[in-house]
């Protein structure tokens with residue numbers, strides 16, 4: 001995906017591009033390396049340089065520099081073969097049930113990749129069947145994005161208890177009635193709420209001028225939902241008194257991922273400084289998925305560089321699942337001055353940040369248009385139930401990331 005040649009449509013665009021590249025050369029010295037990488041991938045004009053992005057599905061086509069950074073390893077447990085004896089079934093999905101044209105790469109469910117420069121980062125290529133991916137996407141939109149889980153929309157809107165998706169579906173099916181409006185959260189009420197609950201962490205106040213929107217407009221503004229221990233974004237701490245049940249299916253997925261990476265390691269003799277190594281010494285029996293964030297990205301959205309450090313337990317891995325559109329994921333070091341590595345995360349891919357990598361800056365500077373897998377498109381097969389989800393996914397990437405707090 002290289003885009004070195006650009007055809008500018010107009011004089012105005014040419015000027016804009018010149019201005020952008022001038023301002024780039026002036027400000028570079030004061031920017032961090034992470035910021036530089038973000039700028040590259042966020043840029044629409046000129047388009048980003050994708051030359052150094054790691055593509056784990058096409059490593060053959062990557063430069064030698066990239067190939068030398070990557071280590072292919074074998075997982076301890078084959079994903080998709082887990083616990084059939086315990087009647088949990090095959091939680092990643094059964095490859096025997098794949099339909100014609102469902103273009104997943106079969107037989108790779110025991111493979112993962114490490115990046116030598118980023119000890120503790122593990123990439124697991126999509127082990128899910130399309131059917132299971134669709135099911136998790138439905139869960140994220142219909143089941144997780146609702147009371148009592150908090151979402152970014154709660155600051156400004158009083159969402160229906162049965163969830164926004166429910167109303168959105170009603171709207172699509174022309175079943176809305178006049179009671180189905182989503183009221184704004186008035187600031188006066190919020191002040192009263194605050195007085196009554198002095199002990200509680202203050203939530204951000206609704207800002208004036210927020211418009212009343214229809215369910216179909218509002219659903220596109222959904223950005224995050226929290227699972228398990230709810231997160232208080234203004235103070236970047238967990239609400240220890242607001243803990244809701246963690247979804248069993250997601251818990252099970254993470255448990256198998258944790259088992260599959262138990263004790264994995266790489267040790268390599270290195271010409272200059274002896275041995276380079278990483279061992280995942282986290283004991284898989286201690287894993288407790290206690291909190292999660294579901295991120296919903298529309299095509300223009302991004303997530304700035306950050307470190308997830310609100311958890312009391314920084315030894316436990318952070319597990320992240322991607323669905324829908326492909327993104328560029330940047331993973332750097334413990335400061336923004338360390339140049340990050342860019343990689344593609346595609347639908348179904350799993351990434352794990354464990355060990356030293358837990359303290360690393362990372363972010364999502366770009367969602368890539370036109371990358372929704374065929375099997376997630378609204379009219380891909382004759383599943384009428386998928387249509388509405390597929391429509392929504394035509395502009396969306398969903399990320400579920402799971403953490404242990406204590």
Ligand SMILES: O=C(O)CCC(=O)C(=O)O
Pocket residue numbers: 293295303308320322329345362363364399401
């Ligand atoms: O969307 C992603 O892949 C990353 C999300 C993330 O880093 C976070 O929610 O902390």
Ligand SMILES: [Fe+2]
Pocket residue numbers: 306307308362
């Ligand atoms: Fe993060």
